[in-house]
Amino acid sequence: MEPVDVVGFEGRWSPATPDPDEVRVVPLPQSRQQEAVDLVCARLPHTTRGEAGWHFDAPEVFDGLASVEAVDRHGVMLGVGFTGHPHFAPEGRSFQRVVVAGEHEGRGVGRAIRQALLERLPAGTTDLVTGTFDDEPRSLEIAGHWGFVVEEHAIESELDLSDLPTPVPPPGVxxxxxxxxVFHDAEDVERMLLASQTNPEAAQGWLFDLGKLRALFSDNEIPVCVVARVDGVPAAITVGGVSDATLMIAYSGVGPEHRGRGLMSLVKQRAHLAARDVGATVSRTANEEHNHGIRRINASLGYVVHSGVYRMSQRLEG
Structure with missing residues (x-):
């Protein structure tokens, strides 16, 4: 599985109680959304502007979406926080992201934002999901202090789409x-899709049917989907979306009975071409570090590792 990256956590915790005269957490107005994106990208250099502002650009993808900012007495933005339940996520799971500007760390800002988000959780939330880049050990420590546990270490890689081969399917493919x-044989495609999900994320409850795949995309994204058929039978699929000239691959899978025939490479190669045709210049994907099969295929296609993320979760009490 190559889950769309919609979760994250960064920030700094301090045992000192925030001075309410210095730190206020308030709803983030639309007029300051781009400033919030600037803050996130400055603090997290691995994050693209599209990723940082996805919930602003695609509110229709979420239930109970809430955005807050921490400001000082002068109205200076110290940090931001977001929570919401993505439509494609398992029932009860909502994301939580806390980002504090580097120059304002260690003042209790992250803790204040976190508390404000807990008071604004989407209805029915039983679990929080979040993530921290693997080169942010202090952020990982803080997330653990708040009660998050690591579910997986995802490796993020990307491919330049400027020079692409044309896939050559073998006979029958x-x-x-x-x-x-939308497929004329939707039941067969969905059967293959569900059977293909033997990845680590599926074991954690992140299962996609066609409806959830369609729910991934906002009005501002261009969906890309390629299906391989063997003698007319659905055998492999890759799905992603193009935004800000970047193809974000959400899921790729091959039906168990069709593995070992190079179908994963073929559908990805065709998806790269389709994405480039609609303006993408780079493709990005993320895979669990021990999912050696898909990571080996990605490397053979030219993907280069650029970062890693600890994906984390927290079960809420009561």
Whole structure:
């Protein structure tokens, strides 16, 4: 599985109680959303502007979306926080992101934002999901202090789409570009899709049917989907979305009975071409570090590792 990256956590915790005269957490107004994106990207250099502002650009993808900012008495933005339940997420799971500007760390800002987000959780939330980059050991420590536990270490890699080969399917194999994810044989495609999910994330409850795949995309994204068929039977699929000239691959899988035939490489190669045709210049993906099969395929296609993320969760009491 190559989950769309919609979760994150960064920040700094301090045992000192925040001075309420210095730190106030208030709803983030629309007029300051781009400033919030600037803050996130400055603090987290691995994050693209599209990732940092996805919930602003695609509020329709979430239930109970809430955005807050921490400000001082002069109205200076010290940090930001976001929470919401993505439609494609398992029931009861909502994301939580806390980001504090580097120059304002150690003042209890992150803790104040975290508390404000807990008071604004989407209805029905039983678990929080979040993440921290693997080169942020202090952030990992803080997330653990707050009660998060690591579920997986995801390796993020990317591919330059400027020079791409044309896939050459063997006899009996056909490739189909279906950006709207509407199929004449939808039941067969969904059966293959569900059977293909033997990845670590599926064991954690992150299972996609066609409806959840369609729910991944906002009105501002261009969906990309390629299905491989063997003698007319759905056998492999890759799905992603293009935004800000970047293809974010959400999921790729091959039906168990069709593995070992190079179908994963074929659907990805065709998806790269389809994404480039609609303006993408780079493709990005994330895979659990021990998912050696897909990581080996990605490397053979030219993907280069650029970062890693600890994906984490927290079960809420009561």
């Amino acid at each position: 056909t490739l189909h570009v279906v950006p709207d994810l």
